[in-house]
Amino acid sequence: MTTALCFDLDGTLVHRTESHETVTRATLDAHGFDATDALVKTAEETFRAAQRDLEPNPFERSMRAVLDETGEDGDPEAMVEALRERAYATTEVPDAARESLSALGEDDALGVVTNGTREWQVGKLEHHGLLDHFDAVVTSYEAGAHKPDSAPFDLLRERLSADEYVMVGDDYEADVEGARAAGFVSIHYEDGDDGNGPDLWATIDALL
Structure with missing residues (x-):
């Protein structure tokens, strides 16, 4: 699968x-x-x-x-x-995230679903050297609606074919409830996570 x-x-x-x-x-x-x-x-x-x-x-x-x-x-x-x-x-990417993305991309298709304009958000990925990790990037401006609307998630499905879709995000309404309503399995990035430890990324590795 x-x-x-x-x-x-x-x-x-x-x-x-x-x-x-x-x-x-x-x-x-x-x-x-x-x-x-x-x-x-x-x-x-x-x-x-x-x-x-x-x-x-x-x-x-x-x-x-x-x-x-x-x-x-x-x-x-x-x-x-x-x-x-x-x-x-004035943004940074946790080391644990970089390490996990490299490993996860070997077996699974990776995507980004983000609110914002494509130019700004893709530019952010490029700035941090992350863009090549992802097979598809969807922004709300392209989809015509912001998360939690289903449109960004539906557009991701059009661009990235898979049997199962999982969404990881910090905003409970937009990323968890929105993704769940669109038929994704959702994982909440808790506000208390500092992103520097292995907990979230280890959990993702274990789940997949």
Whole structure:
């Protein structure tokens, strides 16, 4: 029996060392803005609303909202690139995850099912040297809906043929309940896991 083992990206494979808000604030500081709490809130809320509604270029919309609010001149594309660089640089992949992915990929098909834009999320995998581990990567923007909607899971099935599908993720509603409703076996990456120990990955190895 063939198994497709699928992972959430943020908070499961890749872990932040700085919050999204901290990354946003540092980016605004670096571009000469007075990064007040109110301005950071504008950027963050604009991004979240745009991504929630699957609007194109949510990060650019966020930076344009900053420019609109401050009345300053600026290059939103350059601001987004600076945001991306810092966001990628302030994430890490647990050693145990890298080791297990290499081993798991020998016997099982591996996939990623993640909320976000394809460019941003695939870029994150490339930054960390993870992309080649995976046979398929599905983002919510491609699927037309965010997890826990079944659309991302259904699209993964179209791209990766298997007899059984397993989903590993840290968000209980999106990754566990959503996957289960879509017919996947689900494994919850508990919030208490620091990702550096062997427990989660050893459990996955044992289950498969």
